[in-house]
Every structure is written in C-alpha cells, then in structure tokens.
Amino acid sequence: MNSHQEIKLWTPLTKVLVGIMALGILIILYRLVAGLGAVTNLNDRFPWGLWIGMDVLGGVAMAAGGFLIAGAVYILNMKKYKPIVRASILNAFFGYVLAATAISLDIGIPYRIWHPVFMWQIHSIMWVVAIHVVLYTTTLATESSPMFFEKFKMEKAVKFVHAILTPVVLFGVLLSVLHQSSLGAVYLIVPAKMSPFWYSSQLPTMFLASAVMMGLSMVSFETIVSGRAFKHEINMDILSGLARGMVIAAVIYLGMKMWFLVKGPGIAAVFSGSMEGIMYLLEMVISVFIPIGLLATKTARADMKRIFAADILVIAGVLINRLNVAIFGMYRDAGVRGAWYFPSWMEIVVTLAFISFAIVGFKVSAKYLRLFPESDSKS
Amino acid sequence: MANTNSISKGVLVDLTHCIGCRGCQVACKSWNERSVKETTMYGNFTNPPELNSECYTNIRYIEQEKDSQPVWSFIKNQCLHCKNPACVSACPVKALRKTAAGPVTYDFSRCIGCRYCMLACPFYIPKYEWEKALPWVRKCTFCSERIKADMIPACVKVCPTKTMFYGNYEDVLKEANARLTKNPGKYVNHIYGKDEAGGTSWIYLSDVPFESLGFDMKIPAKELPDLTWAYITKIPVVIVGVLAAGAVSWAITRRNKNMDREEKP
Numbered sequence: 001m002n003s004h005q006e007i008k009l010w011t012p013l014t015k016v017l018v019g020i021m022a023l024g025i026l027i028i029l030y031r032l033v034a035g036l037g038a039v040t041n042l043n044d045r046f047p048w049g050l051w052i053g054m055d056v057l058g059g060v061a062m063a064a065g066g067f068l069i070a071g072a073v074y075i076l077n078m079k080k081y082k083p084i085v086r087a088s089i090l091n092a093f094f095g096y097v098l099a100a101t102a103i104s105l106d107i108g109i110p111y112r113i114w115h116p117v118f119m120w121q122i123h124s125i126m127w128v129v130a131i132h133v134v135l136y137t138t139t140l141a142t143e144s145s146p147m148f149f150e151k152f153k154m155e156k157a158v159k160f161v162h163a164i165l166t167p168v169v170l171f172g173v174l175l176s177v178l179h180q181s182s183l184g185a186v187y188l189i190v191p192a193k194m195s196p197f198w199y200s201s202q203l204p205t206m207f208l209a210s211a212v213m214m215g216l217s218m219v220s221f222e223t224i225v226s227g228r229a230f231k232h233e234i235n236m237d238i239l240s241g242l243a244r245g246m247v248i249a250a251v252i253y254l255g256m257k258m259w260f261l262v263k264g265p266g267i268a269a270v271f272s273g274s275m276e277g278i279m280y281l282l283e284m285v286i287s288v289f290i291p292i293g294l295l296a297t298k299t300a301r302a303d304m305k306r307i308f309a310a311d312i313l314v315i316a317g318v319l320i321n322r323l324n325v326a327i328f329g330m331y332r333d334a335g336v337r338g339a340w341y342f343p344s345w346m347e348i349v350v351t352l353a354f355i356s357f358a359i360v361g362f363k364v365s366a367k368y369l370r371l372f373p374e375s376d377s378k379s
Numbered sequence: 380m381a382n383t384n385s386i387s388k389g390v391l392v393d394l395t396h397c398i399g400c401r402g403c404q405v406a407c408k409s410w411n412e413r414s415v416k417e418t419t420m421y422g423n424f425t426n427p428p429e430l431n432s433e434c435y436t437n438i439r440y441i442e443q444e445k446d447s448q449p450v451w452s453f454i455k456n457q458c459l460h461c462k463n464p465a466c467v468s469a470c471p472v473k474a475l476r477k478t479a480a481g482p483v484t485y486d487f488s489r490c491i492g493c494r495y496c497m498l499a500c501p502f503y504i505p506k507y508e509w510e511k512a513l514p515w516v517r518k519c520t521f522c523s524e525r526i527k528a529d530m531i532p533a534c535v536k537v538c539p540t541k542t543m544f545y546g547n548y549e550d551v552l553k554e555a556n557a558r559l560t561k562n563p564g565k566y567v568n569h570i571y572g573k574d575e576a577g578g579t580s581w582i583y584l585s586d587v588p589f590e591s592l593g594f595d596m597k598i599p600a601k602e603l604p605d606l607t608w609a610y611i612t613k614i615p616v617v618i619v620g621v622l623a624a625g626a627v628s629w630a631i632t633r634r635n636k637n638m639d640r641e642e643k644p
Contacts, residue, residue: 037509044431044506047497075625077632108492108507108514115491119472125607126495127471128614170625177621178614185610189465189499192597204610334503337428 007230007367014363017356024353027346028105036108039346045334046327046341048106053326054351055102057183058319059095061207064215065222066092067176068245070143074169080238086147087226087371088219093140094358100133102354125186132179139172147369180211187325196264197280198329202256209253210287210318216246217291217314222362224308230366236302243301246314247292254288279320279328287317387462387580388481388526389548390535391555392455394585394592395565396542399424399438399453403534403543407436407457410522410533430456432506432517436534441592452585454592455542457534458483458504458519459572459579461602468604469499474516481548481580482521490516501576501598521580548580555582577602 031039042049069088072078104113116130142161149157161168184207191199200206220242227234261267270277291310295301327341335341343351365371407413413433418426424440436457442449460483467475467483474489475496492514497505508514522532530536535543544554555570571589572582575598583589590596 033512035510035512035514036507037511042509044429044497044509045503047494047507071625075629075632077629077636103493106493108494109490112491115472115489119489121471121473122611123468123604123608124471124495125610126469126493128611130471166629170622170629173625174618174621178617182610185607186495188606188610189469189603190501191599191603191606192501192595193498201606339429 007363009363009367014360017360020349020356021353021360024350024356027350027353030346031105031350032110036106039344039350041341041344041347043339043341045336045339046330048326049341050323050327050343050347050351051102051106053323054319055354056099056106057322057326059099059102059354060179060183061211061214061318061322062218062315063092063095063099064176064180064211065219066095066140066143066215067173068212068215069219070169071173074166075173080241083235083372084219084223084238086144086373087222087366089140089143090147090365090369090371091218091222091362093137093144094361096133096137096140098354098358100137103133105350125182125188128182129179129186132175132182136172136175136179139168139175142168143172147365147371151369177208181205181208183207184325190330193330193333194325195276195329195332197261197269197276198325200260200264202260203325206253206256209249209256210321212249213246213253213287213291213314214318216242216249217311220246220307221311221315224304224311226366226372230372232372234304236304239304239307240298240301243295243307243310246310247295247301250288250292250314254292257284257288276328276332279324283317283320283324285317286313287321291317387479387548388521388545389551389580389582390532391544391551391558392581392583393542393544393558394452394454394583396540397438397453397455398540399440399451400539401438402537402539403455404434404437406533406537407519408434410525411435411520430504430506430518432508432515435517435519439593443587443591445587450587452587452592455534457581458521459502459576459581460519460521461576462578462580463602463604465499465501465576465603466496466505468607469495471495478523480523480526482523482526483518484520484523485516485518487515492516499603501595501603551582555584558584574600576600577605 027039036042040049040051065088069081069085072081073085104110107113116127117134121127143165146158146161149155149161181204184203184205187194187199187203188201220239223239223242224234261270270281291314294306294310294313300306331340408415413435416427416431416433418428421428425437427434427437430437436455439454439456441452441454443452444450460477460481462477464475464477464483467477469475470490471493472489472491474486474491475483476486477483492507494505494507494516496516497503497507505516505518507516522530522534525532531545532543535545544551546554552570552573555573559566559568559570566584566586567588569589570582570584571594572579577600583594585592
C-alpha cells in the first residue's frame with residue numbers, strides 16, 4: 001500500500017483553506033483585468049509590498065530546507081535524514097512554485113515573465129534572481145519527480161532520475177546558495193534608501209544564514225506536524241540534529257547582525273523608541289534570541305516541545321526580517337509627505353490563498369504519494 | 380564635423396534664476412503628450428505635489444528665512460540622468476538604457492514591470508501607471524528624440540530666465556565651476572550632481588543649502604551599480620567553490636559508505 005488512505009482530506013480546516021483559495025483566485029483574476037492599482041496599495045514611493053516581502057522573499061527562505069536536507073543526504077551521506085528528504089524537497093518545490101506565481105502576479109505585465117530568459121542583462125541582480133528561479137524550480141521538479149513516477153508505475157523514469165540524482169542535488173545546492181543570497185543582494189543598490197538597521201554590505205550572506213535557520217526550522221516543524229497528523233513515529237534523533245544545525249546558523253547570523261548593528265546605527269538606537277528600533281528588536285528577539293535560548297543545551301534539544309516552539313519563532317522571526325527589509329526599513333526614506341504603504345485586504349487574501357494552497361497541496365501529496373517511504377512498513 | 384548629438388549632453392540648473400513660472404512643466408507635458416491627474420489644495424504651490432506617471436517635471440516651491448528675510452526657492456525637478464544609472468543596472472531585460480548622448484531611455488516592449496528600477500533609483504524618479512492593466516514605467520526622457528534631431532529639450536527651450544544651461548556635459552560642468560568662481564558668496568559651494576550617485580548629467584547650483592530644498596545629501600558619491608556588481612562578480616567563485624566542495628565531500632562520504640559495506644559481510 002503506497003498511500004495513506006487514513007489521512008482525512010475534507011476536514012473543516014481544509015474547507016476554510018479551499019474557501020480562501022477560491023476568493024484568492026477571484027482577486028487574482030480581478031488584478032489581471034484591472035491592474036495592480038485596483039487591487040494593491042502599492043504606490044510610486046513603495047513599489048514593492050507584501051507580495052514581494054512575504055510571498056517571494058519569505059516563500060523562498062521557507063524553501064531552503066529542500067537543498068539543505070537533499071545535500072545532507074545525497075552529498076554528505078547523512079543517512080539519518082533520509083526519512084524526511086522527500087517531504088523537504090516537496091515542501092521546497094511548493095515554496096518555489098508559489099514564489100514564482102507571486103512574482104508573476106506582482107510584475108506589471110505577467111505574460112512577459114519569460115523575457116529575462118531571452119533578454120539578458122548580466123548586470124542586474126533581478127536578472128540573476130529570475131534565472132535562478134527558473135533553474136531551481138526545474139531542479140526541484142526533477143528531484144521530486146520519482147514520487148510522481150512511482151505513483152504512475154513508471155519504473156524506467158524512476159531509475160533514470162535516481163541515476164542522475166547526485167549531480168542534480170549538487171546543482172540544486174549551488175543554485176540555492178546563489179538564489180538565497182542574491183535576494184539579499186537585490187537591496188545592495190539602495191544604500192541611501194534603506195534604514196541602516198538592515199542595510200549592510202553583507203545583506204547577501206545574512207539572507208543566506210537566515211534562510212538556513214528558516215529552512216531547518218521549517219523542516220523540523222513539518223516533521224512534527226505531519227508526524228502527529230499522519231500518526232507515524234517522530235524520530236527525535238532527526239529533530240535534535242535539525243535543532244543543532246539551526247542553532248549553529250543562528251549564532252553565526254547573530255554575530256553578523258550584532259557586528260553591523262554596532263558598526264552602523266549602534267545598540268542605543270534600538271531602544272530609542274522609533275518604529276524601526278521596535279521592528280528590529282521584535283525581529284531579533286523572535287528570530288534569534290529566544291530560539292537560541294530555548295535550544296542552547298543538548299538536553300534542551302531533546303525536548304520536542306522546546307524544538308516546536310523554537311521552530312515557530314524562527315519561522316515567524318525570519319518572515320518579520322524579510323518584511324522589515326522590504327517594507328519597514330524603507331519607511332524613513334520613502335514615507336515622506338504623506339506617502340505610506342500597508343497591504344490592502346486583497347493583497348492579504350491573495351497571500352493567505354498561497355499559504356492555503358501550500359498546506360492543502362502538501363496534505364494531498366502526503367495522502368497519495370510516498371512522502372514518508374520509511375513509515376510504510378511500520379503502519 | 381563630428382556628430383554633435385552623440386557627445387554626452389548635460390544641463391546645469393541654476394536655481395537662482397528660476398522664477399517659478401512653470402513654463403517648463405507645461406512644455407514638458409505638451410511635448411510628451413502627457414495628460415493630467417487631479418490634485419487638491421494642500422497649502423503649498425508645488426503642483427502636482429510629486430512627480431507622477433503623467434508629470435515628468437515639476438517645480439518645488441520652498442519658502443524659508445535667509446538673513447532674517449523670507450526667501451522663495453523654486454526647484455526644477457526631473458530625472459537627473461545619472462552617468463551610470465542604478466535603474467539601468469537594475470533592469471533585468473535592458474528596457475532602460477543610458478544612451479551615448481546622455482538620456483536614460485525606456486523601451487516598453489521589453490519591460491516586464493518588476494519595478495526594480497523604481498526601488499533602485501536614489502531620487503525616486505521612475506513612476507508607474509498603477510491604474511492600467513498594461514502599465515508603463517514613466518519618467519523624463521531628456522527629450523531624447525529632440526536631442527537626436529539636434530534640438531534642445533522642451534523645458535530648456537521654453538524657460539524665460541535661462542535657468543537651464545544645456546550643452547555638452549564637459550562644457551556644462553565648466554560653466555558651473557565658472558559661475559561658482561566668478562560669483563564668490565552667491566552660491567553654496569557645492570555642485571549637486573557632480574559626485575552624487577557617481578555623477579549625473581543634470582547638475583544644480585543653489586544660493587541656499589541643498590538640504591533645505593529637499594535634495595537628498597545621503598546619496599553616496601559613488602556609482603551605485605558597483606554595489607550589486609561586486610556581488611555578481613563573486614558568483615563564478617561561488618560556483619567553482621560549491622561544486623568542488625560538493626564533489627569532494629561526496630567522494631569522501633561515498634568511500635566511507637563503501638568501506639562500511641565491506642566491513643559488514
């Protein structure tokens with residue numbers, strides 16, 4: 001038996017999520033007909049908003065688990081993580097499909113999304129980002145294809161993908177390292193516009209480090225939630241390992257953040273009571289300080305409740321970081337003479353629809369595909 | 380004779396000459412066939428209050444005190460046409476280009492509407508047609524079509540007080556320096572745009588401090604595209620590094636795996 005028939009799909013939660021998705025699709029259609037101005041609160045001073053900050057920057061960071069676990073299993077041969085490799089890759093695939101969809105809707109002329117593939121401009125970080133999205137989404141599709149081929153009993157295709165899997169995974173690791181960091185590099189060109197709380201020459205490295213934290217936390221979070229939902233045993237050894245990796249990344253990230261805080265605006269500026277200071281403090285406490293505190297010791301990293309709490313905090317905290325970079329860090333410079341930005345309800349619903357799609361899609365996949373092959377024999 | 384319209388052009392805006400008649404605003408609208416956006420009174424003569432997709436240039440009106448006398452300043456506001464523009468480097472599809480004659484031009488047929496140019500521009504110049512289903516990025520064109528035809532830009536031509544000095548960039552900069560040295564005490568000792576963002580084709584002289592007129596003094600005196608180019612040039616190093624490290628660790632772990640297998644009969 002390959003699939004988990006015991007997973008109930010049509011639960012009240014699913015119904016709500018499908019409802020949000022339906023409303024989201026209506027808004028997307030309206031956006032395509034009426035333009036960005038009718039649907040979003042974007043304006044000339046704030047050309048990028050929630051869809052870029054949350055769906056694209058956040059979605060891609062959430063997907064970092066895919067390259068980390070695939071790399072650990074297929075390149076570094078860390079067999080321990082094999083049971084979660086398929087789920088991690090599928091999760092990353094959903095993340096990238098959603099980020100690509102979001103960017104297609106956010107650009108003014110969606111049907112020209114293919115232009116960067118043919119109209120090269122190697123000086124543009126946006127071009128670098130666009131090429132990475134195309135290549136890495138293809139890579140993730142290849143990495144997750146065996147699940148689908150198995151479903152349809154295409155054994156030759158499964159064999160072929162397995163034969164090329166190691167180089168494909170290595171290519172995926174490379175693309176991810178470049179893509180995660182290049183999203184930070186997008187903002188290198190606004191030294192005068194972005195608040196010094198977030199602007200630094202090391203934005204690319206910090207985006208990569210925080211994406212590693214986010215990716216590992218996301219995988220850990222999913223392992224716990226799907227373990228509970230699908231009633232299979234949760235391997236504490238895997239969770240502790242993920243938590244350890246997350247703490248190491250968080251300590252490196254914290255060091256960089258502190259270095260640039262002291263070098264730039266200074267620690268006192270955080271407590272000046274400004275909106276920027278408050279957002280910076282909120283971000284740091286949630287994404288770094290509490291999670292490191294929760295998981296500092298080895299015994300703490302054997303406690304699933306602590307790990308689960310830290311996972312949620314890191315996911316929320318890194319999302320706040322992306323919103324700070326994309327929106328709140330721009331307020332001081334752009335928000336003059338009455339200019340402001342806060343997402344419209346329609347922008348928020350579309351973002352929620354994307355998240356709903358990811359949850360429902362993952363659930364459907366867990367039911368019909370061999371997402372957790374190791375748990376087959378146990379059930 | 381060399382083709383004069385392929386030499387990089389520039390404009391010196393001498394703010395001490397401007398009387399705020401807005402003739403340039405009207406000429407610009409007329410040449411570029413721009414419509415209007417309705418505005419309301421808000422206690423300032425600047426109208427529209429900000430540049431927008433229908434308005435490529437406007438005059439900012441600022442009243443302040445100098446030597447305990449009220450003084451008005453009128454600031455001509457439009458794209459500065461950077462020498463190495465952030466927007467051009469930002470555009471992923473080369474819809475924006477810096478032409479040899481100076482203007483930064485826009486080609487809608489390539490544009491995907493990502494608006495990275497709007498984010499990248501330190502002067503908040505590119506504007507978007509938010510209300511349209513197929514929107515354009517809009518900004519001052521430096522009348523590139525007129526320059527091509529050996530005509531001077533519409534706003535420069537119409538100005539009754541010679542606020543704008545148009546010519547080859549080298550001559551324009553020379554003129555700015557000459558005015559500074561010939562009139563000691565008249566101007567603040569700064570040519571705005573000479574160094575800002577690595578230098579712009581449009582430069583300014585003023586008799587009151589630039590920061591009091593809304594000019595952004597935080598903009599670094601370096602070409603902004605260098606900041607992102609520094610990252611892009613590291614990409615080949617990362618490619619080689621990750622592939623090499625990955626291949627080596629894969630080989631090592633594979634050897635270990637094989638040894639494990641041999642140990643277990």
